[in-house]
Every structure is written in structure tokens, then in C-alpha cells.
Amino acid sequence: MACNPFIRAISLTGFDPFARRQGLEPNRMLRQACLHVASLQRPEDILSFRNYCRLLTLCRQRSNNALFGLEFGLHQGVDVFGDMFFLIHNTRTVGDALRELRANFALYNGAAHLYLELVDDIALLGYRADEQEIDGLAQAEELACGVGLRLMQTLAGKPWQPEAIMLRHAPLADEGLYRQALNITPTFSAAHSGLLFNASVLAQPLDCASEALHQLIAEHLAGIERLSTDAMPGYVRQLLRNLLPSGRATIDRVADCMAVTPRSLQRHLAEENTSFQQLLDETRQQLVRKYLQVPTISLPQVAHLLGYADVSTFSRAFHRWFGVSVLEWCRQSGVNRQPLLLRNRVKERP
Template sequence: MTSVVRAIALLGFDEFASSQGLDPRQLLMDVGLPVDTPERLESMIAYSRYIALLDLCAKQSGNPLFGLQFGLHQGAQVLGNLLYIIQNAKTVHEALKALKTFFHVHSSGGEVRLEFHGENAWLTYDVTDGDATSVRQDVELAMGVGTRLMQSLLGSRWHPSALQLRHSAAAAPSVYRHLLGVTPRFDSQCNAWVFDARLLDAQLSAADERLQQLIQRHVQDLERITLQELPAYVQRLLWDMLPNGKVTIEDVAGYMMISPRTLQRYLLAEDTGFQELLDKTRQSMSIRYICDSSISLTQLAGLLGYAELSTFSRAFTRWNGASPRKWKQRYIQDQAGRLHAGEAASQQSRPD
């Protein structure tokens, strides 16, 4: 099976390649990756072409540390929505466990592990694609991203005791130390950041357990979703996201780690579109919530992402043939009639 990586792995590529005196468009063409940014924002790209791009950049720039510096440039943002799961964990330990569990959603060509050796924890990265031969650039890029991730989680407390790398040095050890704060141990048995295991107990102040669970469920769903299931999946996202305010196609596409253009194209392939799904979701949500007499119409409008009650009222009338106020009055009357009919039937069935 061909290994793939999410296209967000190219986050900031044009800018960084240009800073290295390279032509990013020509490099992308040379390895067979989309050149135009909108087209490039597909959900997945071939891992083999991704590492070929890194190798070509290192060669043409004359910079053997291209991958490492590119990873430091990208930072943890390159993990896309996985970063939300990580940052909303309760502790650093839970954050790294989430990274390990869901990394394959980001890339099927590599693997992250968390190991314990005495009083130290090892955060390791291995390339699992058996067809990959030259992986130095990808490994060092991953270690650069790992540096930024741990800094984002621990701040000034991040002081690793060692960095182990399987390969030999591509530049003077002092250059590595300048970039990473430590001199790597080259020709080691694994690729790993080594640090005090007690740091894993550090609490993450920004933790939001509900958000973490929500995004985690979406990422799990994303692993097995088919094109035919996509419209229903988008509607489930809308049900979850609408109560927090107005939702755009950019918001939903961001959760799914694809471009808005790609999402719309996938939906059109299933004879629907984002706006149509948004309308259907709002329609069904409005009926469910309007049946709760404790919620006002103004609150309901806000819940469905409408800035004005009048805009919601027009949409509701279009869907249901009556204004929300009249529909709610009719619903209350129907409920009272059913209750009265039920009580009358109950009285008639009682023995004298």
C-alpha cells in the first residue's frame, strides 16, 4: 500500500524554499506535486514524492539541514487538527499519547512512539515506509517539529537531555547545537528526543476536555469515512459546531484537514453542496429546538448561526411554510390538544 501524508505537511513551503534561494514551483513540478496552491491543498499526497521534494531541496540549495530548518520553520502547526487534540489534553503525557495514537492520520509513512527508559522518556520517530531509502531529511524535519511542539507544551521547562539520530552528521555538530540546543548523538539505534519523564506530569493550562473529545471523535471518523458518507458526516459536524456560532465551509474543511475547494468538490460529486447541507441541518435543528418552550426565538437564531432574528425567520418560513412564531404557537396548541385527548380517553376507559 502506498504511504501518504496530508498536504498540510507542505505548510509554509513556498516561503521557506524561496528564502533558501529556490524556485518552489519548479521543485514541486520536478517531483510531480501540484504547483498551484488551491490544487495543492488536496487531502493527501504521496509520501514518496514528499521525501523526494525534501531531498531535492537539500541538494539544490546546498543546505544539508534543509529538512531540520524547514521543520523548525513550520513548527507544531504542521500537525493541523491533531494539534488541537494535543493542546487540549490535560497533561503532557496525555498530549503525547494522543500524538502517538493519531499520527497515522497525518502520515502513514512514519510512526511516533513514547517509551520509558529508567527516569527518562523517549519521544521517537521512525519512517515505516519500507520503500523509502533516503529518509534523513524527513527524520530531521520531524525532530524540528518535535522541538517546537515540546516548546509549545512546556515553554521554558523544555530542556531535553539528548537527541539521538540513526544517521551520521550532515553538518558540524555545533550547527545542530545552535539550532536545537543540544548536540545530537549520531549513529544511534533510534531517532528520539530524550528528556526527564517527570515533565510528562506537567498540566496543560489550555486544556479543554470537551473540545478535545469532539475533535478526537472527528479525527477517528475521518479515518474511515467514504465519499458516499461525506454529506452525513458534514451534517454531524454542523450539528456540533453551530451552537458555538456561525459556521463556514472554511471551518468545516479545517476540521477535516482539507481545503474548502476540495470539500465542495467532494460534496458536488455526491449531488449536494455545503450551503444545501447547512440549510438542511439548520432546518432540522430549528424544529428540534423550537419544540423546547424554554428557548426564545432570538436564542434559537443565534444557536443556528444567524446574526439577526429576521434572517432566521425568513429562512424558517421558507422551510416550513409558516413563521417560527406561528409554527411554535401551532405546536403548543397541538401538544395541548393531544394532552387533552389523552386525558379524555383515559377517563372514558376508567370503570364506573
């Protein structure tokens, strides 16, 4: 699965206001990139990195701003790290903060690597995606450099500037525009994408360091699953929960959201000893137990939330799953829904 990496939706931090300032309609751009609009409010969601790059490409084209990715990264700054920023900001030194970030980067980004290399008195904070043939990757790498610059200025002080900003691609716009945005002209067509700076800054102490707070946040982050290509069923379940109410929870739609073909998705799920239909049934069974606990949700509404066109189709599926009718299941489970369910059933009679 290395060819299908994922990132957390926290990567969309600040997208709504920034896109609007670029003259774009954020929700429309997300939908065109096959990204779920609700992910703007759910930073823990999992997105396809390929579709995220597609979003940056579409935004660049529609805004006519060749530096959309770079400026978006500068806009996001340290906010894009969420709770992880408080973890790294409570280490002892700038170097400790960067090493902590490198060690935990896979919590939020499984598609790329953050690395810190030292050669004599020069340090390189670099960013490299696993896949190199992705449309929009240049936008993503410039975004990462923008975030990296803001991170270093937060850790080392606002006046801090790198000795060089390196980008692996050719300029996407006039070099003067880069200098205007970064106060430095990047080195293009370089071997790496990242920031080059004097290694002495790594020893600089952080004023806000708190070992107790660092430990508390570390324990919190330890409960977050690292993005792994072995967790494909979990990604599918999440997408199904997002897509079921719209009635679009098909294998074609899910595969599109994950930037894979339906056949490839089925093959990878088979390697995990499951299938799309099995995950769809399991997700619906999990959700229906929750929905039926809420008396104010009518039976037609439950059917709709699970992606069924009508109550009768839902009822047949429910009987197949649990071996009893919805009303009988509610009685057995001690859920007091019978009057409401009966009213719904009467309404459906011709």
C-alpha cells in the same frame, strides 16, 4: 501496499515561504518531485511519502543547505499538526498530549510511526518510517525531530530542552551547525531517531486544557479517514481530480505521483476489484454531473476540465456512460443549459 505509504499534504505547511527564503522557487521544486502544486492549498490531499522525501532531497541540493529538512521542521513547528494540535493541547498533561498524538498520527501520516517509550525515569519520543531504503529519509527524520522539539517547547514551555536528540544517520553537515540550530549537538548513528528527556515532564499539566473543546475536536477528527494502504482507489481518484484539467491523467503520471510502477498500480487496484480505467471513468462521470449544473461553464470548457482534447471525443464518452447525449441528459435532469450548449455546438461546425 505497505511499500507505498502516504502522507497528507499538511506536511507541506509553510513550504512556500521557507523555500523562498532558501532561494528556491516552491512550485518548481514541487513539480520536480512529482507533487501537485495545488496541494499547497489543500492540506487534506494525499501525497507519496517517497516523493515528499524526494522534495526534501531536491531542496537540500538546490539550496546547498544540508540541514534543509531540520530547519524546515523547526520552521513548521506545531502548525504542521493542523486541527490535531488543538486536540492534543486540550488534554490534561504533556504525557496525555503525546499519547493522543501517537493515537491519531495515522490521520495525517501513514508512512511512519510516532512512539513514546519509558525506561525508568527516561522517556523517548521517537519517529520511524516503515520504509528504510528511501532517498531523503534522513532529511525527513531530521524534519520530524525539528517538529518534535517545537512541539515539546510549546507543551512544556519555551525554555524546555531534551537531554539528547538522537538521529539514526551520520551527520549531514558540520556538527556545529546542528548545535547552532538546536542548541544541542545530536547523538548520531543512534538506534532511534527522536528526543530523549526526563519522564517527569509527562506529568506536567497543560494550562489550556478544556475537556469540552477536546471532545469537540475529537468528534471532528473522527470523520477523517486514516491513511491506509487498503484505500488505494481513493488516492487514485484524488490524483485524477487534480490531473484531469491538465490533460495528464494517464496511468503513467498517476503511478509516478504515487512512486509506484504502472504495472504495480494496476495490480494493487485489481486486488481492490477495480482498474485504472474504471476509476478514470467514474471520476469523470462524477465531475461532469457537477460541471453541467453550472450554466456559465461551456461545453468545450467541460471537455477540457475532464481531460479531453475536443468536444466530440467528450460527447462520445458521455453517450457511452449515460446512454444519451449531453443535451438530452440536461433535459432529463432539469438542467437549463440548452442555449449555451447549442451555441457551442454551432461554433464547432466547419
